[in-house]
Amino acid sequence: FFFLSVREMSQLLNGWSLLSIGIVFGVAYFYNHQFSQPASVFTPFRQHILLPDMQRSAVVIGATGATGKSLVEQLLRSSQWGRVTVIHRRELDTSTMDLTQEQISKLTQHQIDMEQMLNKENVQLFTGHDATFCTLGTTRERAGTAQNFRKVDVTMARESAIASKQANVSHFSLLTSKGANAGLWYNDWKIFHGLLYLQSKGQIENEVIAMQFPRTSIFRPGMLERGGVARWNEKLVKKFVDWTDVKDVAKAMILDAESTAIDTDQIESPIFYEANDIQNMAKLE
Numbered sequence: 332f333f334f335l336s337v338r339e340m341s342q343l344l345n346g347w348s349l350l351s352i353g354i355v356f357g358v359a360y361f362y363n364h365q366f367s368q369p370a371s372v373f374t375p376f377r378q379h380i381l382l383p384d385m386q387r388s389a390v391v392i393g394a395t396g397a398t399g400k401s402l403v404e405q406l407l408r409s410s411q412w413g414r415v416t417v418i419h420r421r422e423l424d425t426s427t428m429d430l431t432q433e434q435i436s437k438l439t440q441h442q443i444d445m446e447q448m449l450n451k452e453n454v455q456l457f458t459g460h461d462a463t464f465c466t467l468g469t470t471r472e473r474a475g476t477a478q479n480f481r482k483v484d485v486t487m488a489r490e491s492a493i494a495s496k497q498a499n500v501s502h503f504s505l506l507t508s509k510g511a512n513a514g515l516w517y518n519d520w521k522i523f524h525g526l527l528y529l530q531s532k533g534q535i536e537n538e539v540i541a542m543q544f545p546r547t548s549i550f551r552p553g554m555l556e557r558g559g560v561a562r563w564n565e566k567l568v569k570k571f572v573d574w575t576d577v578k579d580v581a582k583a584m585i586l587d588a589e590s591t592a593i594d595t596d597q598i599e600s601p602i603f604y605e606a607n608d609i610q611n612m613a614k615l616e
Contacts, residue, residue, distance in 0.1 A: 373608075373611035373615070375586060375615070376587070377587055377602065378590060379590060379615075380591055382411060382589075384413070385412060385413025385437070386411070387411050387412045387461050387462075387588070387589070388412065388416070388460045388461050388462075389406060389414070389416070389461060389464055390416045390418060390462070390464070390500065391416070391466070392418055392463065392464065392465045392488075392491040393465060393468065393506075394417040394419055394423045394466075395423050396466055396467070397577045398555065398577040399467075401577050401580075402581035402585070403438070404425075404428045404430070405581050405582060405585055406437075406585060407428070407434045408430070409585065412437065413437060415437050415438050415439070416439045416440075416457075417439070417441070418441050418443060418453070418456055419445070420444065421442060423440060425438065441456050446487075449490050449497075453494065454497050455498070457495050457497075457500055458498040458499070459498075460498075460500050461500070461501065461502060462501075462502040462588045463492070463495040463500050463502070463504065464506075464584055465491050465503070465506065466506045467483060467484065467487055467488045468483065468506070471521060471524045476519075477519035480527070480528075481527075481531055484532065485531050485535050488505070488539075489538050489539075492538070492544075493542070499595075500544075501544065501545040501546060501593045502545070502546040502547075502548070502593060503544045503547050504547075504548040505549050506550050506552075506580065507532040507533075507535065507549055507551055508553075509551045509553040509605065511532035512529055512533040513534045514530075516530075517529075517530040545594065545595050545599060547601035548587050548588070548601070548604065549602070549603045549604065550580060550604045550609060551603060551609075552575040553575055553606040554573070554575070556576045575606055575609055576613075579612075579613030580609055582612065583608070583612040586612050586615065587602075587604065
C-alpha cells in the first residue's frame with residue numbers, strides 16, 4: 332500500500348486501525364531503507380537531444396491531475412515544444428501558471444467524452460504529434476467503486492494508447508507506479524485497494540507494451556507529492572517513506588521525450604524509469 336500517492340494512502344489510513352497503520356509503516360520503512368540504492372552519477376537512459384526552437388509536439392492525457400498539470404506547464408515553458416494538445420473531459424485552468432501569451436498560444440484544448448475517445452473525430456485529435464503523455468489516474472475515494480477506478484486507470488489509459496497508435500504517434504509515455512504488477516492478487520474491497528491499484532497499473536503497462544509503439548516509456552515513481560496543504564495523516568506518511576514531487580516526474584517524462592529521432596520501422600524495447608531514476612533525472616540541468 333505504500334506505493335500509493337500521499338493523498339491516496341492517507342485516505343486508507345482514515346479507516347484503518349492503529350495496528351494496521353503500524354504494520355504498513357513498519358514494512359514501508361524497512362523497504363525504503365533496506366533496498367534503497369546508493370547515490371551515484373546518473374546518465375539518462377536515452378540521449379538528450381535539443382532541436383531548433385519549438386519543433387516538438389505532444390498530446391497530454393490526464394492534464395487536470397497534479398502531474399499532468401505540471402507536465403503541461405513545463406512543456407509550454409520549454410523552447411523545445413511548439414504544440415501542446417490537451418484532451419480531457421474538462422478544461423485545464425492555466426491562469427495560475429503565469430505564462431506569457433506566446434507560451435499560452437502553443438496550447439490547444441479539446442473537451443471530449445472520455446468514454447468515447449475512440450470515436451473517429453477524437454482519434455483525429457492525436458494526429459500529427461510526436462508523443463503522447465498519459466498521466467491519467469484517479470483515487471478510490473473519487474471513483475467510488477473498484478469498477479469506476481479501473482475505468483479511468485485502465486480503460487481510458489488503454490484507449491488513449493489505442494487512439495495514439497491509430498493516429499501514428501510514435502512515442503507513448505505512460506505514468507504508472509512503483510510496484511506495478513499485473514500478476515498481483517487483488518480484491519475489489521476498499522481495504523485491499525492498494526493491491527488493486529498496483530495490479531491495474533501493471534495491467535496497463537502490459538497492454539501498452541503489447542501495442543508495440545516504436546518507442547515506449549514507462550515511469551514508476553513511488554508516492555507522489557502533489558503540493559497543496561498536507562493534512563496531518565499525509566504529513567505522517569511522508570515521515571516514513573520516500574516520495575517524489577510531481578514536478579520532478581513531469582520533468583523526467585519531458586527529458587526522456589527530448590531524445591533521438593525515432594525510426595518508425597523499428598520497435599524499441601520499452602524503458603522503465605523507477606523512482607530513483609526519476610529523482611536523478613529531475614536533478615539534471
